[in-house]
Amino acid sequence: MPLVSVVVATYSPGAGLDRLVASLDRQTLPADRFEVIFVDDGSPDDTVERLHRIASTRPNIRVEAIENSGWASRPRNVGLDLAEGEYVLFMDHDDELYPDALRAGAEFARRHGADVLNGKEARTQDAGWALDTYRADSPQDVGREDAHPLVPMNPHKLYRTAFLREHGIRFIEGRRVLWEDIFFNIEVAAKAATISTLASVPFYHWVQTGGSGSTTFRRSDPAWWDHLERVLEAIVDRLGRDSLQGRQLRRHQYVSRILGSFTPGFLRRPEEERRLIEDRARRLQERFTDVSDDDDLDRGAAVVAAALRSGDSALLSLAASAAGTDRFGAPVLDRAEWRGGRLAVSATVTTVERLAGGGTFRIDGERVLAASEDLIEALAAELELDPAELAGRYDVAEELEATAAAFAVRGRGSRIGWSVESEVGARSRPASADGSEVSLRLTVDGAVDVRAAPSDPFLDDQVWDVFLRVDRVGRLQQPRIRSSIGAQGALVDGRPVVAYTNRDGFLSIDLGGGVASLFDGSTPSAVTGTTPSDGRTEVHLSLPEVATAGAGEGSGWVLLSFRRAGLRSAAVGLMRRIARREHPPARFRARFRPTDGDSAGGGVIATLELPGPGRYRWTASPRGTHMPAWSIRVDRTTARLEVAAHG
Known part of the structure; x- marks a missing residue:
C-alpha cells in the first residue's frame, strides 16, 4: 500500500508538466512508497502520449484518460477513486513539490493522526503568500483563532484517503465551477477532527501561469458573483454562521471579495460594470453580514462597508476613491x-x-481619522448620525x-x-x-x-x-x-555569505557565492604566493573586511578577468580597448578560511589557484557595489605579487 497517492488532473499542461515530473523524481520519499495518478481531461494535443512515455520508465506512475469534462473536478474525483495511498494529494499539472514534501508531510500527518495536513506553500508571484498560516508546526490546528487552518483554501494538501471516502467528500463537477477547491475544503472543515500544519519544511510551490480556468471569471461577470454566493451559502450551511470557522471564512470572503471590489480601480470601470458589482455586492452584504461584522474591520474597510450599506452610489464611489490609499511606501x-x-x-x-x-x-x-471630512459628513447625513459621533468610528x-x-x-x-x-x-x-x-x-x-x-x-x-x-x-x-550599501561579506561556519544591493536597488543575501563573492567589497591588504612543483601558482589573499563566525573552511566563486603579459597579449588588449570591450571574465573557485581560525572575529584568507606558466594580470570587478575594482599582478618566476586598488 503506497503511503501517498499524488493525483494530477491534466489538460494540455505544456512545459509545466516537465517541471512537475522533475519535482516528483526528486522526492526523498522512495518511489515505491508513493504513487502518481495522472488523469487527463481529454487534452486535444499529445498530452496522453507524453504521460505514457513518462510512466514507461517510472513504475509508480499510472495514466487514466477520460472524456473532456471542462474542469479539474471530474479528473480529481476519478483519481481519488483510483488512489491506493493512505494519503492523497491533489496537484495542478504545472506546479511542483519541494524535495522533502511527501516524506516529511506524510510522517508528520501519521504521527499526529491528521485527517488533513496543510504543508508550507509558496506562490510564484506573491512573496508574502500565506506566511501567517505557516508560523510554526502544529499537530492540531482545529480551533485556531488567528487564521483558518485550511487557508489557503486550495487542495494542495495531504488528505487521509479513508477520511474523504468515509464522508463522501468530493469535488463539485461541471464545466465551469469557480472555487471548486473552496467548496471541497468547506466539507473537509466540517468533518475533520484533526488538521495539522507543517511549517518547518517547504511543501508545495504553486506556480502561477496564465490561461488557467479561474482567470476566465471576473467581477464584471455575473457568474463570478453567483459562485461567490454559493461559497457563502456553503460556509453558513456546513459550518454555521457564527461558529469560529464560519466567522473566519465569511470574513475572508467579505473583506477580500465583497469590500475588496471597491478600490480606486472600481471608478475606472464602465458604468454598467459598476452598477452590476455594486448591486451584487450589496445583496451579499445584506444577506450574509450585519453591522457587527464591520466592527472587526480596519477603519478604511469599515468606511467602504458603511458606504455600501447606505445604498448611496455616490457615497460608495467616494469611499472607493480613498480605499487602500493609506499604504506604506518602499522601506x-x-x-x-x-x-x-x-x-x-x-x-x-x-x-x-x-x-x-x-x-x-x-x-x-485627539483623533486620527482615515476618512475625509466630506465622506464623514455625507455618511452621517445618510445614516442620520451626528458627524462627530460617526468620526469616532x-x-x-x-x-x-x-x-x-x-x-x-x-x-x-x-x-x-x-x-x-x-x-x-x-x-x-x-x-x-x-x-x-x-x-x-x-x-x-x-x-x-x-x-x-x-x-x-x-x-x-x-x-x-x-x-x-x-x-x-x-x-x-x-x-x-x-538599499545603497556596498557588498558586505561573511564566512559563517565555512559558508561564504554576502549581503549586497542588487541591480534593482534592493537588499539581497547571496549564500554560497552564486551571484556575489567575498571579494566584492573587500580589497586585499596582503598577498603572498607559492609555486607548487606541478606548475601552478597559488595566491593567498587577506580579506580583512570579511566577518567570520564559526570554524571551518569553505569555498566560493570569484569572477576574474586576466591578461597574459607579452607583445601578443598587449596587441589583443589594445584592440579590445579600441572596440570598448572588456576582457572576458572567468569564474574561479576560491578557498576561504578564517584568518585566525577562531569561531568569531574578522578577516579571511582566500586562496586562488592560477593555472599555467607566465606573467598574469588579474582583475576582479565587484558587481552591484560601490567598492573600487582591484587587480593582482603575478610574476611566475619570482612569485612576487602586487595589489593595486583603482576605479
Whole structure:
C-alpha cells in the first residue's frame, strides 16, 4: 500500500508538466512508497502520449484518460477513486513539490493522526503568500483563532484517503465551477477532527501561469458573483454562521471579495460594470453580514462597508476613491552588518503621503481619522448620525499603535519564504507643516540567521531577497527594501555569505557565492604566493573586511578577468580597448578560511589557484557595489605579487 497517492488532473499542461515530473523524481520519499495518478481531461494535443512515455520508465506512475469534462473536478474525483495511498494529494499539472514534501508531510500527518495536513506553500508571484498560516508546526490546528487552518483554501494538501471516502467528500463537477477547491475544503472543515500544519519544511510551490480556468471569471461577470454566493451559502450551511470557522471564512470572503471590489480601480470601470458589482455586492452584504461584522474591520474597510450599506452610489464611489490609499511606501535600509553569523538589519517605512498638506491621516482633535471630512459628513447625513459621533468610528489611532512589522526573506530560485525575528524599534507620526495631518513611520530591527540551526528555517545556497512585512489590523503589505550599501561579506561556519544591493536597488543575501563573492567589497591588504612543483601558482589573499563566525573552511566563486603579459597579449588588449570591450571574465573557485581560525572575529584568507606558466594580470570587478575594482599582478618566476586598488 503506497503511503501517498499524488493525483494530477491534466489538460494540455505544456512545459509545466516537465517541471512537475522533475519535482516528483526528486522526492526523498522512495518511489515505491508513493504513487502518481495522472488523469487527463481529454487534452486535444499529445498530452496522453507524453504521460505514457513518462510512466514507461517510472513504475509508480499510472495514466487514466477520460472524456473532456471542462474542469479539474471530474479528473480529481476519478483519481481519488483510483488512489491506493493512505494519503492523497491533489496537484495542478504545472506546479511542483519541494524535495522533502511527501516524506516529511506524510510522517508528520501519521504521527499526529491528521485527517488533513496543510504543508508550507509558496506562490510564484506573491512573496508574502500565506506566511501567517505557516508560523510554526502544529499537530492540531482545529480551533485556531488567528487564521483558518485550511487557508489557503486550495487542495494542495495531504488528505487521509479513508477520511474523504468515509464522508463522501468530493469535488463539485461541471464545466465551469469557480472555487471548486473552496467548496471541497468547506466539507473537509466540517468533518475533520484533526488538521495539522507543517511549517518547518517547504511543501508545495504553486506556480502561477496564465490561461488557467479561474482567470476566465471576473467581477464584471455575473457568474463570478453567483459562485461567490454559493461559497457563502456553503460556509453558513456546513459550518454555521457564527461558529469560529464560519466567522473566519465569511470574513475572508467579505473583506477580500465583497469590500475588496471597491478600490480606486472600481471608478475606472464602465458604468454598467459598476452598477452590476455594486448591486451584487450589496445583496451579499445584506444577506450574509450585519453591522457587527464591520466592527472587526480596519477603519478604511469599515468606511467602504458603511458606504455600501447606505445604498448611496455616490457615497460608495467616494469611499472607493480613498480605499487602500493609506499604504506604506518602499522601506529604506538604515543599517546592515554581520554579527555572529546573523545579518543585523534596520529599516524605516512610512505611509505614502496622500493629503494636501503632505500627510496620510487627518487630525481631528485627539483623533486620527482615515476618512475625509466630506465622506464623514455625507455618511452621517445618510445614516442620520451626528458627524462627530460617526468620526469616532474612523479613528485609527489605536490601529496605528498596533501596526506590526517584521522582516521576511524569500529564495529567488525556490520561491519559498520565511519570517525573520524582528521588532518595531521606533514608532512616530510625522506631522504636516500646519499640524492637521500625520503619517505613520516605523523603524524595524531584525536579524537574518544564515546558520543551519535545527530550530530555525534553514536558508540553503541561493540568493535570498529581503522584504519588510507590515500588518495593520490584517491589512498586509510586503515590499522589498531599498538599499545603497556596498557588498558586505561573511564566512559563517565555512559558508561564504554576502549581503549586497542588487541591480534593482534592493537588499539581497547571496549564500554560497552564486551571484556575489567575498571579494566584492573587500580589497586585499596582503598577498603572498607559492609555486607548487606541478606548475601552478597559488595566491593567498587577506580579506580583512570579511566577518567570520564559526570554524571551518569553505569555498566560493570569484569572477576574474586576466591578461597574459607579452607583445601578443598587449596587441589583443589594445584592440579590445579600441572596440570598448572588456576582457572576458572567468569564474574561479576560491578557498576561504578564517584568518585566525577562531569561531568569531574578522578577516579571511582566500586562496586562488592560477593555472599555467607566465606573467598574469588579474582583475576582479565587484558587481552591484560601490567598492573600487582591484587587480593582482603575478610574476611566475619570482612569485612576487602586487595589489593595486583603482576605479
